[in-house]
Amino acid sequence: MASQTHDSAAPTLEELQRWTWVIGRAQQLMLEHGVETMLKVAETPPPGGALAAASLAPVPLAMPGLGGMGDAAALARAAGDFWMDALKLWTCALGGGLAGEAGGAPPARADRRFDAPEWRDHPTYDLIRQMYLLIGDHLLRGVDLIEGVEPQEREKLRFATRTMMDALSPSNFVFTNPLVMKKTLETGGENLLRGLEHLLKDLRQGQLSHVAPGAFELGKNLATTPGKVVKRTRLYELIQYAPTTTEVLETPLVIFPPWINRFYILDLSPKKSFIRWAVDQGLTVFVVSWKSADASMRDVTWDDYVAAQIDAVDTIRDLLGVRGVHTIGYCVAGTTLAATLAVLAARGEADKVASATFFTAQVDFSRAGDLKLFVDDDQLKMLEGLAPEGYFDGRYMAATFNLLRGRDLIWNYVVNNYLLGEDYPQFDLLHWNGDTTNLPAAWHRAYLADLYRDNKLVVPKALTVLGQPVDLRQVQTPAYVQAGREDHIAPPESVWKITDHFAGPLRFVLAGSGHIAGVVNPPSAGKYQYWTNANKAGSLAEFVAGATETPGSWWPDWIGWIEDRSRDKVSAKRARIPGKGALPALADAPGDYVRQR
Known part of the structure; x- marks a missing residue:
């Protein structure tokens, strides 16, 4: 009326x-x-x-x-x-x-x-x-x-x-x-x-809504790429995806998403899904789905996440009978992947990882942007009172990230939702953004103090993980490093600094847009652009000054780089099909952990 x-x-x-x-x-x-x-x-x-x-x-x-x-x-x-x-x-x-x-x-x-x-x-x-x-x-x-x-x-x-x-x-x-x-x-x-x-x-x-409840359902209109859970630990589920090609690259891929978010940011709708696209390129794809922390994980530390990454790599190597695997680490999981590579190098096991790709990941936090404002002694002390049962409620982390872009992620919705009274948009990315995960409190505090505040990861042997002093200078694994030009969580200047610490061959790519859209940008969308520079650059500004701009998604550039590392192919049968090898299928993708709160 x-x-x-x-x-x-x-x-x-x-x-x-x-x-x-x-x-x-x-x-x-x-x-x-x-x-x-x-x-x-x-x-x-x-x-x-x-x-x-x-x-x-x-x-x-x-x-x-x-x-x-x-x-x-x-x-x-x-x-x-x-x-x-x-x-x-x-x-x-x-x-x-x-x-x-x-x-x-x-x-x-x-x-x-x-x-x-x-x-x-x-x-x-x-x-x-x-x-x-x-x-x-x-x-x-x-x-x-x-x-x-x-x-x-x-x-x-x-x-x-x-x-x-x-x-x-x-x-x-x-x-x-x-x-x-x-x-x-x-x-x-x-x-x-x-x-x-x-x-x-x-x-x-206790959380700002971005989409209407019930608009999206995992396995129905989100995270629909066919696959099976083939391993479950107290920290993660390992998902293997079904091949869509008759032959696949011999070297498989395992993706480590950040445990501060749900993994299906890389498997939204079929048209946006990096996972589905990678499978279609002839890769055998595995994804780690982290468990949202609860009181049983109060003792979990960084060592446990590094051990989990190594365990996933070893599990895939044994399952498929391959020497090494390609890896991807997104955001904080990329930071951890860098430490994992250093641990493997120190053990003489670097060949377990054929290549490492870093999505908007930081290892040197000297230029980490506005998030560094939340990691002084007063903030860390405040965090201690927010986790009485040993885990940190993910809604606080979501509020922090939203505050970094308050105009877009807070006040825009205050106006639309509360003042204009508009219906919620049906947007899968916003649903994912509100699907928070809890974090182990002890590890989260140590991460903020040791990495963001004290920047110890880039100080040779300042940190010890799984008994190994961490020295990123020992990492010679070929690396593909992607940064987002407008990233407010992992600023491109900060991501660039990974080039100062690794010793192996490295390809740096600067993508248009930010922390999410800069990564989730399928070729079919025809959006944004990316920059590459074949010449050695001493800074991001120098890289940009001599860079070549290419319209559209950087994904084809990445798959070309992957294929240059290992072009051998095998038939997509037996253990290449989820549940048909030594590891039985435990559940359909996207699994159980992704649904736990």
């Missing part, structure tokens, strides 16, 4: 009745939620249950001391600049129009929050927009004027300022967002009621 637009200021009886119903229903929903919350608090909360009331709040940052605040003259000039810009803005507005960005606000830039034409065509909204951008610009400039602050603390303050400004954007509030106001008047406030329902549901589950 749509409301009508009236010229008179007085609402009709029908409109009054509708608003009365909307307000009454909103009060009822909030009352029900309050009662439900109080009843849950009265009971013994489940592990991680405290998230239900707090998970939508930004992850707290340890704020730096402000030292001497800054040079007085510089601060005075900054204050004067702000008020002069503000005066110009108001003078222009009162004079009959803002004329684009002439009022002193920062130059216009691509900002999807203000795409609606009303943000520029309507004088009031235009003034609100420009004043907001002006304040944000001057606040960020003011961070650089603060004296007595270490560079790391200054970056924290800059990040906190950006986060605060993102939260305070006028697009996030009903009365200062023209689209929300229009929708509210058109629906008689029913959009806000639907938004309240969405908000209360998210509070109950």
Whole structure:
């Protein structure tokens, strides 16, 4: 039932009745939620249950001391600049129009929050927009004027300022967002009621929703590549996929996805699936599906994940009777793969791995980006209180990653879900993004402290794994290193630094887009591009300066590199078919661990 637009200021009886119903229903929903919350608090909360009331709040940052605040003259000039810009803005507005960005606000830039034409065509909204951008610009400039602050603390303050400004954007509030106001008047406030329902549901589950519940189901419209679980340990399931070609490359492939996410990021819909595509290229593909941590894994350390990678490699070698396997490590699993290669090299067993591919993986964390802001002593101490049963609830990690791109992954959905009351999009990638996994707490803290904070992995023999001092300089395994140009989790400058530490032949590829879309980019999509450079480069900037750009996906470049390592083929039969070799099929892909919470 749509409301009508009236010229008179007085609402009709029908409109009054509708608003009365909307307000009454909103009060009822909030009352029900309050009662439900109080009843849950009265009971013994489940592990991680405290998230239900707090998970939508930004992850707290340890704020730096402000030292001497800054040079007085510089601060005075900054204050004067702000008020002069503000005066110009108001003078222009009162004079009959803002004329684009002439009022002193920062130059216009691509900002999807203000795409609606009303943000520029309507004088009031235009003034609100420009004043907001002006304040944000001057606040960020003011961070650089603060004296007595270490560079790391200054970056924290800059990040906190950006986060605060993102939260305070006028697009996030009903009365200062023209689209929300229009929708509210058109629906008689029913959009806000639907938004309240969405908000209360998210509070109950302790996580921001990106897609509608039940839109996707593993094995039905996600993770559908045919295969079998052929091994199960307390830490992982090993999935072998069915061949689609009569012959396959003799050297198989095993993929190690990050245990902070579900493996099916590489097996979304059939058209997006890297796993399905790799099988179609004639590879015998195995994937490790990590178990989401629970209290039984409180003693798990990095050694266990390295041992699991070696165990998976040995299992595949024995099953297929091959000397070595190709490996892929994605994100944190790529970091671990680097340590695995170093351990094997120290043992004299480097030939177990024929090649190593790294998807957006870091080994040198000196330029690891904004995530380094979350690994100081205060943050690590805070984490200790979040894992009383020995595991770290994955929703906290998801909130941290979302905060790194707050505009896109938090506030965009606050506006769409809570203010506009829109239906959730049916997007498989967003479903995966919300499908969180728990992490072993002891290992997670050690990972943040030893790698992100102290950067020990690149210090020869500073870390010992499985009794072997780790020295990346011993790694001579051929490596293919992929980075995402717009990656905010593993910045390309950070991924590039792997080239400073490995001793073997290495091919570096810079892909368009970011941490996910830069990897999950099938050739059929015809999207993005990638850059290669056959000449030796001393830095990423030097690599880019001499690079050749190729439109589309980098996947064909990778399979060509793989085939150059091992072109021998064998028939796709016996042990090459899941469950037909020495390892019986335990379950259909995608297995059981991927479904556990």
